Amino acid sequence: MKNLVEKSGFAPFWQSQTASMRGALLMILSTITFAFMHAAVRHVSAELPPFVIAFFRNLFGLLFLMPILMAGRFSQLRTQRFGLHALRGLINIVAMLMFFTAVSITPLAKVTALSFTAPVFAAAMAAVFLGERFRLHRWGAILAGFIGMLIVLRPGLAVIEPGALLALGSAALWAMAMIVIKVLSRTDSSVTIVAWMGIFLCLYSIGPAIWVWQWPSPPAWGWLLFIGLTGSVAQIAISQSLKEADTSVVMPFDFLKLIWTALLAAWLFGEIPDKFTFIGAGVIFSSSLYIARREQLKARAQARL
DSSP: OHHHHHHSTTHHHHHTSOHHHHHHHHHHHHHHHHHHHHHHHHHHTTTSOHHHHHHHHHHHHHHHHHHHHHHTTTGGGOOSOHHHHHHHHHHHHHHHHHHHHHHHHSOHHHHHHHHTTHHHHHHHHHHHHSOOOOOHHHHHHHHHHHHHHHHHHOBTTBOOOHHHHHHHHHHHHHHHHHHHHHHHTTTSOHHHHHHHHHHHHHHHHHHHHHHTOOOOOHHHHHHHHHHHHHHHHHHHHHHHHHHHSOHHHHGGGGGHHHHHHHHHHHHHHOOOOOHHHHHHHHHHHHHHHHHHHHHHHHHHHHHHO
């Protein structure tokens, strides 16, 4: 992403910005592209099963990654943690299939709001699986995140859609994948982790897609290519955003994902989210932001030792 910007006519403007501003702009770009990808998935799901959509998302994403791998003569694929990469890919594909299914049957704004629980799940799992010590304030943030989830779902007061449960399951699995990524990052570079993710996601999604296979129509091919492109741009943008600036600087902009998704859902599908979706999402996101901030302060304190 950075190299592409520097080679374009946009470079003078880009280089004149502070690192925080570049990080913020990239995070905003990721929220826009994610919102359009989710809307495109919802649109094309009227014709194609979610599993087929996921396969083509991964296939086009891998094709997008190939020039980067070829430029390095595939040296990025060297790893001593092949089994762990395979496990991460398996967790990721199940999460993706659940999320794409949720997007196809549940209001987009609700799915997006519930997806913000992933960092909350990850924080809780870090204490269980990685033995990280949390103080009372961190557990309070995790509890607040789950309260926000209950505000969105309102169990007992509103019918809980199967898609909402799939969105939560997807967030929990993505949190588990984040734990695996944290372990992998101790020995492998981010490029290696992303490369193996693309390969395994593509391989793992073939079987489920064949199970419900349906050939896309000519217009659907265009939408699938758009899904693959926007998904890849979003992933690169958010990754570069976190490299440009601190997490606490760029993460607040991630909440814009809900705004763009709600606007697109209302415009394209007539879905008007209720106030509880926004209130619950705000509570979930605030707790996630607090957890991210505490992680950053902890990392800085360890770096001084």
